[in-house]
Amino acid sequence: MKAMNAPRIDLYSDTHTKPTPAMRQAMAEAEVGDEQNFEDPTVNKLCAMVADLMGKEAAVFLPSGTMCNQIAFRVHCQPGDEIILDYFAHPINAESGGPSAVSMAQTRALHTTHGIYTADQVREAIRPSRRNAPRSRVLSVENTTNYGGGSIWPIEEIAAVTAVAKEHGMATHMDGARLLNAVVEGGTSAKEYGKYFDSLWIDLSKGLGCPIGGVLAGSVHFIDQAWRFKQQFGGAMRQAGIIAAAGVYALENNVERLAEDHENARDFSRAIAQIPGIKLIFNRCETNLVFFDVADSGLDAEEVDKRLRAHGVRIGAMGPTRMRAVTHLDISAEQLAEAAHILSDVVS
Numbered sequence: 117m118k119a120m121n122a123p124r125i126d127l128y129s130d131t132h133t134k135p136t137p138a139m140r141q142a143m144a145e146a147e148v149g150d151e152q153n154f155e156d157p158t159v160n161k162l163c164a165m166v167a168d169l170m171g172k173e174a175a176v177f178l179p180s181g182t183m184c185n186q187i188a189f190r191v192h193c194q195p196g197d198e199i200i201l202d203y204f205a206h207p208i209n210a211e212s213g214g215p216s217a218v219s220m221a222q223t224r225a226l227h228t229t230h231g232i233y234t235a236d237q238v239r240e241a242i243r244p245s246r247r248n249a250p251r252s253r254v255l256s257v258e259n260t261t262n263y264g265g266g267s268i269w270p271i272e273e274i275a276a277v278t279a280v281a282k283e284h285g286m287a288t289h290m291d292g293a294r295l296l297n298a299v300v301e302g303g304t305s306a307k308e309y310g311k312y313f314d315s316l317w318i319d320l321s322k323g324l325g326c327p328i329g330g331v332l333a334g335s336v337h338f339i340d341q342a343w344r345f346k347q348q349f350g351g352a353m354r355q356a357g358i359i360a361a362a363g364v365y366a367l368e369n370n371v372e373r374l375a376e377d378h379e380n381a382r383d384f385s386r387a388i389a390q391i392p393g394i395k396l397i398f399n400r401c402e403t404n405l406v407f408f409d410v411a412d413s414g415l416d417a418e419e420v421d422k423r424l425r426a427h428g429v430r431i432g433a434m435g436p437t438r439m440r441a442v443t444h445l446d447i448s449a450e451q452l453a454e455a456a457h458i459l460s461d462v463v464s
């Protein structure tokens with residue numbers, strides 16, 4: 117594919133953040149060693165920080181969030197087991213069929229508005245223990261919900277759905293790609309969320325601004341098992357401290373500032389809600405994701421994307437007429453105001 121000119125204002129995803137000079141300096145100066153022998157002090161520090169943040173005994177550094185999900189499922193599941201999650205959850209839609217390919221597990225999708233399902237839905241989805249039924253094995257919660265508009269799971273809902281799972285002997289897992297967005301905005305600590313899950317992880321390469329990586333946390337026993345699969349999947353690294361240093365830097369410097377991204381996203385959503393032909397998809401914008409529909413403009417998402425790009429703005433097309441704008445640390449309030457103007461121009 118031909119390389120596209122880099123957009124001036126890139127709202128495609130918070131994965132498009134670039135490491136800052138200060139982060140790069142921390143990376144350049146990182147102390148390193150052999151990660152596989154637990155001899156990389158920077159990786160060890162990052163894992164200890166995340167385990168502590170989540171209130172878990174241990175953590176493991178992995179190349180991506182996808183690998184965090186896949187390894188967690190691989191640890192929790194036997195072939196033929198079932199993972200219960202939201203219909204739009206990342207492992208169902210954007211991990212190349214990982215649950216079936218890697219864990220030989222099937223997924224059970226629950227339909228929701230914001231990616232937040234209820235205890236009743238879980239109760240209804242759990243299979244009777246019958247020889248011919250799959251075994252309901254893992255309950256997976258995505259927080260914040262990506263395709264659910266960046267919504268935050270209320271802690272009461274988490275307590276309710278995980279209690280049902282536990283009653284039925286299931287493991288509980290949180291896809292916390294954007295957990296720290298939920299923590300900063302909602303005021304519930306990562307530790308509090310962590311109490312309800314056997315495994316949970318954060319992504320470093322989204323709003324935290326790192327180039328790569330995710331950190332998966334759980335009990336010592338869980339992390340021991342996760343390490344076997346990290347090795348098996350080829351995710352065991354060597355002098356990985358050079359990238360873990362970005363994670364340490366991000367946890368020390370880029371967490372509180374996520375609140376700015378949320379404020380910017382809300383301002384942007386209010387601005388574009390005024391544009392004729394643009395309709396916000398969710399009735400709330402809690403964190404850094406803004407979903408909208410362009411159908412009423414008479415254009416489709418692909419055409420709006422093309423026109424925006426001609427003006428140096430990039431917003432992802434997420435369906436025939438659905439688009440998603442993401443705020444992040446490389447985007448200022450001024451740039452968002454400009455992007456809203458340009459969007460208004462290209463749809464009118």
Ligand SMILES: *Cc1c(COP(=O)(O)O)cnc(C)c1O
Nearest residue numbers: 180181182206258262291293319
């Ligand atoms: C991005 C994302 C992932 C996958 O993370 P990668 O680091 O891109 O592999 C998983 N779940 C959710 C909700 C995400 O947004």
